[in-house]
Amino acid sequence: VSVIVGADTRLVVQGITGREGEFHTRAAMAYGTKVVAGTRPGKGGQKAIDGRVPIFDTVAEAVSAAGANTSIIFIPAAGAPDAIMEAIDAGIKTIVCITEGIPALDMIPVADAVRAAGARLIGPNCPGATSPGKAKVGIIPASIHKPGHVGVVSRSGTLTYEAVQAMTDAGLGQSTCVGIGGDPIIGTTFLDVLKLFHDDPETEAIVMIGEIGGTAEEEAAAYAAANLRGVPMAAFIAGRTAPPGRRMGHAGAIISGGSGTAADKIAALEAAGVRVADSPTQLPALLRGAGYRG
Amino acid sequence: VKIQEADAKSLLRAEGLPVPGWELARTPEQVREAAQRLFAGGADKVVIKAQVLVGGRGKAGGVKLAGSPQEAYEVGGRILGMDIKGIAVRKVIVGRAVDIVKEYYLGAIIDRASCRIVLMASAEGGVEIEEVAKTNPGAIHRVAAHPELGLLPFQARSLGLAIGFRNSLLNQFVAIAQGLYATMKANDADLVEVNPLGIVDGPGPDGRPVPTLLCLDAKITLDDSGLGRHPALEGMRDLDEEDPTDAQARKLGINFIHLDGTIGCMVNGAGLAMTTMDLVKHYGGSPANFLDVGGGARHEVVCGAMELILADPNVKAILVNIFGGITRGDEVAEGIIEARRSQSRVVPMVVRIVGTNAEEAARLLREAELETASSLDEAAEKAVAMAKGAAQ
Numbered sequence: 001v002s003v004i005v006g007a008d009t010r011l012v013v014q015g016i017t018g019r020e021g022e023f024h025t026r027a028a029m030a031y032g033t034k035v036v037a038g039t040r041p042g043k044g045g046q047k048a049i050d051g052r053v054p055i056f057d058t059v060a061e062a063v064s065a066a067g068a069n070t071s072i073i074f075i076p077a078a079g080a081p082d083a084i085m086e087a088i089d090a091g092i093k094t095i096v097c098i099t100e101g102i103p104a105l106d107m108i109p110v111a112d113a114v115r116a117a118g119a120r121l122i123g124p125n126c127p128g129a130t131s132p133g134k135a136k137v138g139i140i141p142a143s144i145h146k147p148g149h150v151g152v153v154s155r156s157g158t159l160t161y162e163a164v165q166a167m168t169d170a171g172l173g174q175s176t177c178v179g180i181g182g183d184p185i186i187g188t189t190f191l192d193v194l195k196l197f198h199d200d201p202e203t204e205a206i207v208m209i210g211e212i213g214g215t216a217e218e219e220a221a222a223y224a225a226a227n228l229r230g231v232p233m234a235a236f237i238a239g240r241t242a243p244p245g246r247r248m249g250h251a252g253a254i255i256s257g258g259s260g261t262a263a264d265k266i267a268a269l270e271a272a273g274v275r276v277a278d279s280p281t282q283l284p285a286l287l288r289g290a291g292y293r294g
Numbered sequence: 295v296k297i298q299e300a301d302a303k304s305l306l307r308a309e310g311l312p313v314p315g316w317e318l319a320r321t322p323e324q325v326r327e328a329a330q331r332l333f334a335g336g337a338d339k340v341v342i343k344a345q346v347l348v349g350g351r352g353k354a355g356g357v358k359l360a361g362s363p364q365e366a367y368e369v370g371g372r373i374l375g376m377d378i379k380g381i382a383v384r385k386v387i388v389g390r391a392v393d394i395v396k397e398y399y400l401g402a403i404i405d406r407a408s409c410r411i412v413l414m415a416s417a418e419g420g421v422e423i424e425e426v427a428k429t430n431p432g433a434i435h436r437v438a439a440h441p442e443l444g445l446l447p448f449q450a451r452s453l454g455l456a457i458g459f460r461n462s463l464l465n466q467f468v469a470i471a472q473g474l475y476a477t478m479k480a481n482d483a484d485l486v487e488v489n490p491l492g493i494v495d496g497p498g499p500d501g502r503p504v505p506t507l508l509c510l511d512a513k514i515t516l517d518d519s520g521l522g523r524h525p526a527l528e529g530m531r532d533l534d535e536e537d538p539t540d541a542q543a544r545k546l547g548i549n550f551i552h553l554d555g556t557i558g559c560m561v562n563g564a565g566l567a568m569t570t571m572d573l574v575k576h577y578g579g580s581p582a583n584f585l586d587v588g589g590g591a592r593h594e595v596v597c598g599a600m601e602l603i604l605a606d607p608n609v610k611a612i613l614v615n616i617f618g619g620i621t622r623g624d625e626v627a628e629g630i631i632e633a634r635r636s637q638s639r640v641v642p643m644v645v646r647i648v649g650t651n652a653e654e655a656a657r658l659l660r661e662a663e664l665e666t667a668s669s670l671d672e673a674a675e676k677a678v679a680m681a682k683g684a685a686q
Contacts, residue, residue, distance in 0.1 A: 105517070108441050111441075139620045141618060154565075157566075162566060184404045185409050212568070216407075241568075243553065280569065
């Protein structure tokens, strides 16, 4: 049993007929993910992906007729909040929203509805999640993964790939890799994923990839200090040399009195016993230095 | 997008908030004329404020009082000639100066942790809220607006009471707090700040002064993702303060920030772009820019991005770092090769493309005889060496 996605994942692709939807559905299927349905209002009854995946008009039909239990959303920003709400309404409990550019104010009531429904939303504006060897729900390239026991969680997209590649190159396989997304309002935070990894028997070590702005890394560090002392853990924070003031970050940080700088985040992580790398390629060595023998 | 105080005040006024009037002036003569009108209307003093999108303009001397039209002309001329944190002051606003009894802070932000709009208020106004957060965090009070019902009156009241408002001032505060929330919603803002929110002595019905709350300064930033549905707000983007490359980057749909180093960087993804800059520094170089070509970049975007990088004469080497996911490596490679063919000046370049369609990309790059790297560290080291070699 893996966290977020795994062998029991039965995926519906919302927006399966679009350019990205189709491309990444093929990649997910090639990886062995069970894609049971796609949706495209107006094309219900047709088939996608060379006749291999049935198309439905609604997510509810994908659930009732094809047994979908997880959704991935490749729908443009204007329609993405509706797509998330539709998935919740159909009873889907794991929703991965790849879409970027959703206005933050649109996501506030959606995030609230996700929580109220007891569902889990990954993203938006995220690369999704892969449990290597089991299921790939997202756009993380398949080739960089290797099955194993390191949980990887990251706030950014392509930097996640960099970290995963570094692990695989060093022979360290992954239990689950999750990109939580970089938008102000996201469904699942570092903290949420760390809790999942903490309870996951498949995950024996953790890599966390953060960046400047906000205070999510500090919150994760506080959790790690209290709950993950025995778990080998390494981190990387992007943006040490970023010019201040050019990215919003301080407004989020005001809430807790933090500054959102890389230096503050690194200090918080190190104080929590988490080793912080200068380059993503150092992450495997830091995990081994923290006692990981995987 | 950050907008100027004058535009922010217009947006607050549109939601019915009490904002004293102002006039925009671009020359000392215009400052004098605006001041003449204010003095004729009974003002004792006028205030002249630089319109720049950086904090700390008061400390830098960009906010001054004047007691006569002639003094306003002189003061206005000085401010209009100033340079505040590297930004030339091109315009000021002129308004009636008021005697402030006490200053407060009121702001609305999108709070990542609670996934709500949070209103913050403090009785320590008139100073930067970041400073208060550091020195006296207990002085900042907050409420989180309901995700669907918005900022409820009882929430606004509790916030007002927490910072000491009673009686008529409390009611005024509630209206202002709700107006701030409405301004945020109406414009897809991600930050709305009034600092100071000032108590002044306003004229009462019987001629005696009555304490009145006024929004004396305003700061708003707009959510870039929401701009598409507010075409009127696009005009509030201050082109005076933009780098000339900003408009070009916007047209291409890429995120570009000009820096002062020598290594031009083209990367997909903001986090990886920052990491690439960090590693360039780590290996002894300095980045000339932050450039995120975004997800799914096609070759015409790559060509445009390459032109932006080369437009900077300081660029001595280029580092391309693409980790394909939604972006397909071969499309980026095609764009780079095409750009290389047509570009005006050729600087050394190292290209690293991994991930989706990386093999096809590698073949294209090999055929075009471009320098490649397999890891980010290798790419950064090579780019730094290239920039140093080119500089000699």
